[in-house]
Amino acid sequence: MNKTLLILKKELREVFRDKKSLAMMLIIPIFIPLMVIGMSALFNSEANKDVTTYNKIGFDYELSDIEIEIINSLEIDYSINNIATLEKQFNKKEINSYITKENNNYIINYDSSNVESSGSSSLAITYLETYKSYLENNYLLNNNIDVSEFNNLLTIEENTIEQQNYFANYIVNFAFLFILMAITISATYPATDATAGEKERGTLETLLTFPIKSKDIIIGKLLSVTLSSIITGILSLILAILAIIYAQNTYDIYNNTTLLNTSIIIYAIVIIITYSIMISGLCIAIASMSKSFKEAQSALTPLTFIALFPGMIAFMIDISNNAILSLIPFINFSMIFTDVINNNLNIFNLILMFISTIIIITIVIAYIIKQYKSEKILFNE
Numbered sequence: 001m002n003k004t005l006l007i008l009k010k011e012l013r014e015v016f017r018d019k020k021s022l023a024m025m026l027i028i029p030i031f032i033p034l035m036v037i038g039m040s041a042l043f044n045s046e047a048n049k050d051v052t053t054y055n056k057i058g059f060d061y062e063l064s065d066i067e068i069e070i071i072n073s074l075e076i077d078y079s080i081n082n083i084a085t086l087e088k089q090f091n092k093k094e095i096n097s098y099i100t101k102e103n104n105n106y107i108i109n110y111d112s113s114n115v116e117s118s119g120s121s122s123l124a125i126t127y128l129e130t131y132k133s134y135l136e137n138n139y140l141l142n143n144n145i146d147v148s149e150f151n152n153l154l155t156i157e158e159n160t161i162e163q164q165n166y167f168a169n170y171i172v173n174f175a176f177l178f179i180l181m182a183i184t185i186s187a188t189y190p191a192t193d194a195t196a197g198e199k200e201r202g203t204l205e206t207l208l209t210f211p212i213k214s215k216d217i218i219i220g221k222l223l224s225v226t227l228s229s230i231i232t233g234i235l236s237l238i239l240a241i242l243a244i245i246y247a248q249n250t251y252d253i254y255n256n257t258t259l260l261n262t263s264i265i266i267y268a269i270v271i272i273i274t275y276s277i278m279i280s281g282l283c284i285a286i287a288s289m290s291k292s293f294k295e296a297q298s299a300l301t302p303l304t305f306i307a308l309f310p311g312m313i314a315f316m317i318d319i320s321n322n323a324i325l326s327l328i329p330f331i332n333f334s335m336i337f338t339d340v341i342n343n344n345l346n347i348f349n350l351i352l353m354f355i356s357t358i359i360i361i362t363i364v365i366a367y368i369i370k371q372y373k374s375e376k377i378l379f380n381e
Contacts, residue, residue, distance in 0.1 A: 003213070007220025015190045015228050024189045025228055028182045029236035033243030036175050040247035040254075043167045046115065048252060051075050054119035057127075058086040058098030070130050074123060096120030099128075167253045169341060172244065172260070176268065176337050177311050179236040183272065184279050184307040186232035187225055188300040191283030194221045196296035218284070218368045225280040233272035241265070267340045275333050278357050279307065281364040288371050306330055314338075326352035329360060 015021045056077045063071070063080065071078050079095065086098040090109065097110035097120040106128055110121040241260060248254040283300055290296035311334025321335040326349040336353050339345040
């Protein structure tokens with residue numbers, strides 16, 4: 001244990017003396033609150049767009065007085081033209097959508113890939129539903145049917161179940177994915193310097209001549225990289241929490257929404273620590289096989305993308321967590337955190353994540369110790 005602690009102190013001194021390692025640990029987390037606030041501002045601007053940005057709707061038929069009254073009440077900027085003219089106006093973005101009529105069939109034409117056009121289609125649907133309701137009531141009155149009795153044939157009540165809203169869920173999950181990416185980036189440089197860097201400088205050969213077991217050397221190096229990764233992860237989490245609190249108090253999209261609580265933060269810290277241990281072991285294992293610092297950096301670059309994209313894809317296509325996904329490295333961390341955010345964490349899945357991580361760490365440490373007992377490490381063969 002004393003020898004392991006000596007290696008740990010040595011590695012930590014090198015980490016905190018090296019400006020690049022410190023930059024990785026401390027500067028990268030700064031981008032996370034910028035991302036949180038930036039996405040919040042973007043979503044807020046989209047959700048609170050002024051009606052004038054999407055209210056230009058064209059019609060290919062004459063409007064009745066009641067239709068014009070409904071249109072004016074919805075603040076629709078309307079124009080009446082033939083279909084050919086409406087198509088030209090739509091292509092030139094002079095109108096956001098247009099409605100054509102064939103007998104009693106109304107067709108809303110819009111571009112689903114365009115935000116303003118999609119908003120305009122929703123406005124058009126509101127107009128048509130209002131007009132349809134007017135025609136139905138008018139028909140009932142003309143046929144001496146009590147409108148109130150007809151409307152009471154079906155009653156609707158709303159029971160709102162309090163959950164994370166879409167914006168909060170999206171941004172908090174993405175913030176956590178970026179925390180995992182920051183941890184990965186933070187682990188790559190000290191892991192590279194502690195293995196391939198020492199090999200390239202020739203100090204590793206000297207270290208291995210000391211009466212210290214390979215196991216003590218590896219565990220000491222692993223602990224130093226893990227600690228630097230945890231520091232990055234916790235700092236990133238603190239900055240993310242501060243950014244989320246700021247966004248919640250600044251933007252309307254978070255009204256009446258609880259983004260974070262104590263249990264979420266505790267689970268996040270547990271996942272950060274577990275992930276830091278795993279990614280540190282993987283970084284050291286990969287860097288140990290490299291002959292030079294540059295080669296190790298190239299080999300470790302894909303880990304940054306592997307840490308981010310599986311979880312991002314799973315979140316974007318709304319995959320539900322299960323026992324199999326809880327065993328798959330990288331994706332299991334983000335899936336567990338998503339379950340925590342949505343208040344549907346399965347403890348069994350959490351245990352499977354820990355089991356999977358422990359197995360990976362055990363295999364990685366055993367592999368690295370075996371590598372360090374070989375002379376190939378010393379002579380770059």
